[in-house]
Amino acid sequence: MKSIDARLRKLLGDAPKTYWEEKISSKPGYWGERILSQMVFAHEVSKVEGYRYNEPIEAALSYVEQQIAEEGVIGKHTSQHVESMLSELAAAAKSYDIICAAHAHIDMNWMWPWDETVAVTIDTFRTMLNLMNEYPDFRFSQSQASIYRIVEQYAPDMLQEIKKRVKEGRWEVTASHWVEADKNMPNGESLARHLLYTKRYLSQLFDIDPDSLNLDFEPDTFGHSVNVPEILANGGVKFYYHCRGNDGHIVYRWQAPSGKSVIVYREPTWYNDSVQPILGSYVPEICRQTGLKTYLNVYGVGDHGGGPTRRDLERIMDMNDWPIYPQIRFGTFSEYYKLVEPIADKLPVVTGEINFVFTGCYTSQTRIKTANRIGEATLNEAETFSSVAAVATGSAYPGAAYEEAWRNVLFNQFHDILPGSGVIETREHALGLFQNTMAIASTNRKLALESIAATIDTSQWSGPEDKLTVSEGAGVGYGTREFKITQVERGRGNTRIVHFFNPSVYNREETAEFVLWDWNSPIKTLIVRDSEGRDTAHQVIDEGFNPYWGHHYMRLLVYVKAPACGYSTYTISEGEGSVNPFLPTDPRVERENKYVLENDVLRVTFHPVDATVISMIHKNNKYGFRGADNALSVSLIRSSYDPDPYPELGNHHRISIGVCVVESACDHELIETAYRFNHPFNVLSGTPHTGTRTFDGSFLKLTEGKVVVAAVKMPEQDTDKRWIIRVYETEGQRTTATLQLFQAVSAAYYVDMNERKVSNDGSIQASGKTVTFEVPAYSVASICLEFE
Numbered sequence: 005m006k007s008i009d010a011r012l013r014k015l016l017g018d019a020p021k022t023y024w025e026e027k028i029s030s031k032p033g034y035w036g037e038r039i040l041s042q043m044v045f046a047h048e049v050s051k052v053e054g055y056r057y058n059e060p061i062e063a064a065l066s067y068v069e070q071q072i073a074e075e076g077v078i079g080k081h082t083s084q085h086v087e088s089m090l091s092e093l094a095a096a097a098k099s100y101d102i103i104c105a106a107h108a109h110i111d112m113n114w115m116w117p118w119d120e121t122v123a124v125t126i127d128t129f130r131t132m133l134n135l136m137n138e139y140p141d142f143r144f145s146q147s148q149a150s151i152y153r154i155v156e157q158y159a160p161d162m163l164q165e166i167k168k169r170v171k172e173g174r175w176e177v178t179a180s181h182w183v184e185a186d187k188n189m190p191n192g193e194s195l196a197r198h199l200l201y202t203k204r205y206l207s208q209l210f211d212i213d214p215d216s217l218n219l220d221f222e223p224d225t226f227g228h229s230v231n232v233p234e235i236l237a238n239g240g241v242k243f244y245y246h247c248r249g250n251d252g253h254i255v256y257r258w259q260a261p262s263g264k265s266v267i268v269y270r271e272p273t274w275y276n277d278s279v280q281p282i283l284g285s286y287v288p289e290i291c292r293q294t295g296l297k298t299y300l301n302v303y304g305v306g307d308h309g310g311g312p313t314r315r316d317l318e319r320i321m322d323m324n325d326w327p328i329y330p331q332i333r334f335g336t337f338s339e340y341y342k343l344v345e346p347i348a349d350k351l352p353v354v355t356g357e358i359n360f361v362f363t364g365c366y367t368s369q370t371r372i373k374t375a376n377r378i379g380e381a382t383l384n385e386a387e388t389f390s391s392v393a394a395v396a397t398g399s400a401y402p403g404a405a406y407e408e409a410w411r412n413v414l415f416n417q418f419h420d421i422l423p424g425s426g427v428i429e430t431r432e433h434a435l436g437l438f439q440n441t442m443a444i445a446s447t448n449r450k451l452a453l454e455s456i457a458a459t460i461d462t463s464q465w466s467g468p469e470d471k472l473t474v475s476e477g478a479g480v481g482y483g484t485r486e487f488k489i490t491q492v493e494r495g496r497g498n499t500r501i502v503h504f505f506n507p508s509v510y511n512r513e514e515t516a517e518f519v520l521w522d523w524n525s526p527i528k529t530l531i532v533r534d535s536e537g538r539d540t541a542h543q544v545i546d547e548g549f550n551p552y553w554g555h556h557y558m559r560l561l562v563y564v565k566a567p568a569c570g571y572s573t574y575t576i577s578e579g580e581g582s583v584n585p586f587l588p589t590d591p592r593v594e595r596e597n598k599y600v601l602e603n604d605v606l607r608v609t610f611h612p613v614d615a616t617v618i619s620m621i622h623k624n625n626k627y628g629f630r631g632a633d634n635a636l637s638v639s640l641i642r643s644s645y646d647p648d649p650y651p652e653l654g655n656h657h658r659i660s661i662g663v664c665v666v667e668s669a670c671d672h673e674l675i676e677t678a679y680r681f682n683h684p685f686n687v688l689s690g691t692p693h694t695g696t697r698t699f700d701g702s703f704l705k706l707t708e709g710k711v712v713v714a715a716v717k718m719p720e721q722d723t724d725k726r727w728i729i730r731v732y733e734t735e736g737q738r739t740t741a742t743l744q745l746f747q748a749v750s751a752a753y754y755v756d757m758n759e760r761k762v763s764n765d766g767s768i769q770a771s772g773k774t775v776t777f778e779v780p781a782y783s784v785a786s787i788c789l790e791f792e
Contacts, residue, residue: 008047008058011065015040015072016282023274027282036078037281039068039086042328045284046093049100052288057093064089090328097328100287101298103335104320105176107145108132108304108311109223109276112183114420115308115647117429124309125154126162132311133165136174139317143334144169145176147221149202150183150415152209163209170210176336177206178221180241182414187228188359189366189373189627190417191380192235192732192784193714196757197410198417199239203758204720214758219243219337220266223275223302225419226365228358231782234260238784239757243341247271249358255294255344257351258358261736261782267344267351271302278305279316284329295347299330300340362423367628367639369424369651370659372431375438376422378487379413381682382442385507386449388569388716389686392703393452395725395747395791397459401718402448409444412437427647442487450489453688456571457503461695465499465575473497478521478555493521493555494689498578501690506566507683509706509713509743510676513565517545518687520558520576531579532562535572535699540564564685569716570702570746573690608663671734672710679712702746709741710734711779719759725791728759733779741785745773751790752777761788 013019017030028037043064050057064086071082108128113121132144146152155163169175181198207214220241222228228249236244237260244258244266254272259265272290273283279301287299304311317334324332344351387406393399416434420426426434473496483491495501500520506512523530532542540563547558566572599610610617628639640659643652662681706713711731719726733739752770754762754777768777768787779785 008061008065011069012040012044012047015065015068016044027280032078035080035083038326039078039083041281041284041323042087042090042097042326043068044282045097045287045330046090046328048285048288049093049096052292053096057090057096060090060092087327094327098331099297100284100291100330102284102287102301102330102332103298103340104279104301104303104332105145105335105337105340106132106143106304106312106316107147107178107221107275107302108309109307110148110151110309111224111307111420112148112150112415112418113426113430113433115427115430117427118433122154122158125151126159128309128311129155129159129162129166133162133169135312135314135317136169139334141321141334142312142317143174143176143336144311145178145337147178147181147219148183149179149181149205150411150418152177152179152206153411156209167210170212176338177210177212177217178219178337179206180217180220180236180239181222182411183418184222184225185414185417186419186422187222187225187232189376189422191714192231193384193730194380194413194417195232195235196239196715196730196784198414199235199241199757200720200759201407201410201414203240215240216338217241219245219341221337222246222419223271224248226362226423227360230355230357231260231262231784233258233266234262234264234782234784235757236266237264238786242266242345243337244268245271245337246358247275248361250354253293253352253354254290255296255351256354257348258354261355262780262784264783265353267341267348268354269300269340269344273302275302276305276307277301277303278313279303279319279323281319281323284323284332287330294344295350296343298340298343300337301332362425363628364642364644365423365425367642368644369426369431369648370641372416372422372424372434373627375435375441376413376416377682379409379416379438379441379445382445382449382487383409383413384715385683385686386445386452387718388507389452389456389505390448391716391718391727392569392746393455394718394723395727396703397455399452399455401723402444403718403720403723405444405448406717407720409441412441424644424651425647428650431648431651442484446484446487446489449686450688453489453503453505453686456505456697457688457690458693459695460503460571460573460690460697460699460701462501462573462690462692462699463694464692465501466692467497467499470497473522474555475522479519479553479557482519482553488684489686489688491519491687492689493519494691498525500576501692502562502574502576503571503688503690504564504566504574505571505686505688507569507686508676508679509568509704511566511568511702511705512680512685513563514680514685515561516564516685516687517559517561520560521553521555523556523558523576525578527558529579531577532560533575533577534565535574540574566685567700567702568705570704571700573699670710672712675712675734702744704729704746705744707742707744708776709739709779710737711739711741711785714784719788721759727789727791728755728786729789730757730784730786731779732784733781736781738781739779741777741779743775745775745789745791748772748792749775749789750792753788755786755788757784757786759786759788 016028046061136142182202203214203217218241254270256268257265258268291297390401394401421434475493475496478493480492481490532540534540542560542562545559549556597612601608630637711733713731715730717728749770752768752775753764756762
């Protein structure tokens with residue numbers, strides 16, 4: 005006799021070629037689907053219980069096969085008779101529970117433009133609200149703060165309906181992030197801002213406890229970096245849902261190197277499924293693996309919104325009455341995770357990253373990836389100097405503007421936008437948001453620097469007034485395309501003042517470029533001096549007349565020293581000329597052109613025509629790289645062709661890559677070197693005036709500890725003379741971090757990523773202008789400083 009599996013297969017019809025096809029291809033009608041689904045489920049129950057129910061299942065199969073042979077169909081009588089034949093399984097069947105969590109998979113601008121994303125959201129939610137009106141037990145869950153923002157902006161009346169359902173407990177808000185984001189390319193601070201802004205926005209929008217937003221719902225994200233659990237745990241997120249990245253445990257505890265963890269449910273089927281009668285077949289084996297008698301069934305049709313259908317709801321209610329089938333009901337994600345949480349210590353522990361799928365996404369759409377890197381970096385500097393200016397000068401902190409800019413960055417980190425798997429319209433919208441981000445960040449960064457510069461006493465360089473100059477105001481907007489603060493000239497005459505601002509928490513000395521406008525004195529006599537009057541090495545790299553601005557310009561490189569998170573002041577002035585014999589300059593000998601950069605560690609030789617590297621002896625706005633066998637390769641441009649057929653066509657590819665040799669294997673040193681490469685000095689043209697500050701000054705310095713300062717900002721509320729500083733440990737060892745401030749600190753305490761005070765165990769102390777605190781290995785620490 006054939007096996008039970010083989011006999012069931014024949015009754016079900018040919019196995020579907022893909023997951024998305026109907027699982028019962030024989031099309032036996034309602035009663036046929038009903039009894040076959042129950043028989044398949046009964047067989048799976050029997051398997052996990054040592055095949056104890058094989059005898060009644062075989063008898064039931066024989067009866068069904070006989071009825072088909074005699075009548076050619078499985079009718080109501082046959083189905084109900086078989087149910088009675090399997091009645092001894094009823095208790096075992098009903099010991100299983102299926103929670104059906106409904107959601108709509110709404111991609112942000114994947115294969116469509118922004119206006120379609122808005123339409124998809126509103127159309128989907130109208131369907132859900134209509135179904136809720138008809139089915140009082142129906143529950144719906146929806147992630148992504150960006151989606152709720154769409155409703156607030158474009159359908160405010162609908163938002164009131166949703167709020168009502170949220171209050172009833174029928175609409176579950178599963179968003180702890182602004183979007184379902186990529187988890188590899190955004191930096192750690194971006195992941196922290198997803199939590200901060202999403203929890204604040206949604207808790208206020210729906211008047212709900214921010215602690216209830218404790219699920220990171222990432223069904224389609226292509227990869228998950230190793231420190232995600234650390235960041236989530238610090239932000240009050242306890243649960244994680246994903247589908248891609250591994251195919252191991254279904255329910256597990258994902259543990260970061262720090263030891264912090266989240267409870268994870270890996271979708272064993274798929275996240276945008278319909279409700280089919282055969283779904284019970286998954287339940288016994290999955291429950292055996294998870295150790296629970298409850299199975300989470302995530303359903304909602306479509307990869308373009310849509311969500312649950314009327315048929316799904318009718319099937320759930322009907323299937324719950326089947327006698328040889330699990331209890332099946334409408335429910336929420338939180339219900340399931342509450343069942344898992346008590347057994348968290350018994351779950352298998354997974355460490356390391358959960359990667360990869362679609363690896364080509366890390367090297368496509370270079371402009372979108374550049375926008376992400378530059379946006380993150382510029383906001384880092386803007387917030388830092390705005391925080392300094394607020395405390396040091398009393399300037400207003402533009403917190404609301406920064407939140408808007410961050411929302412743009414976070415939106416573009418959606419798992420089809422930043423990875424570059426979208427269409428042309430996806431790219432166009434992303435780059436439009438990037439322009440808005442840079443307008444906010446760059447403007448406020450410069451305003452903060454100007455506020456600080458206005459307090460520096462530069463009066464000693466005051467001279468006779470010349471009211472016939474043209475330099476002041478020259479170069480408006482210049483430098484924006486290189487993502488710098490604008491290089492507009494504020495000085496005049498033969499003595500110019502320049503301030504160099506260093507965003508790093510360490511002292512730096514390196515070359516910096518800036519533009520001098522309408523310098524009328526001889527270039528050969530130009531002198532650059534530091535604040536103590538010492539001549540400084542410099543080089544003129546370009547000069548001429550810019551017809552767009554209508555002014556003469558001169559680009560200089562200057563060797564600059566600037567204190568940690570502070571500024572230094574330099575002057576450009578006219579030196580004394582000299583008289584030398586004038587000799588002919590016509591060539592007498594043809595010499596080989598050599599282009600070499602060399603220091604104590606590296607000697608790099610470049611091709612004289614195309615500047616390619618010929619050799620490098622002993623000694624990236626890019627995310628895709630490979631490292632193996634002491635070699636490192638970086639993908640500079642990858643011209644993908646689908647779904648955006650021309651992602652790189654017409655782009656002006658400006659690629660900057662820093663290659664250096666660090667003196668040790670210390671991650672801390674490497675990260676700081678990379679920070680300096682991505683955060684050059686900000687250069688500001690100054691004027692002579694009185695002030696209270698010296699020519700050079702530091703506002704924040706890390707004097708001890710293997711940590712990286714990831715952010716300096718003011719709190720989202722109660723901003724008066726307070727800073728939030730976030731750091732992370734780099735070497736895998738507990739460390740003591742010491743910060744030297746420019747002003748006395750009256751209080752210091754730890755906060756979480758939502759900027760709420762957490763218990764202070766005495767491991768943080770403030771004394772005068774010094775703050776010392778402990779950071780555990782591999783951990784993130786956020787502290788709040790209150791200034792006197």
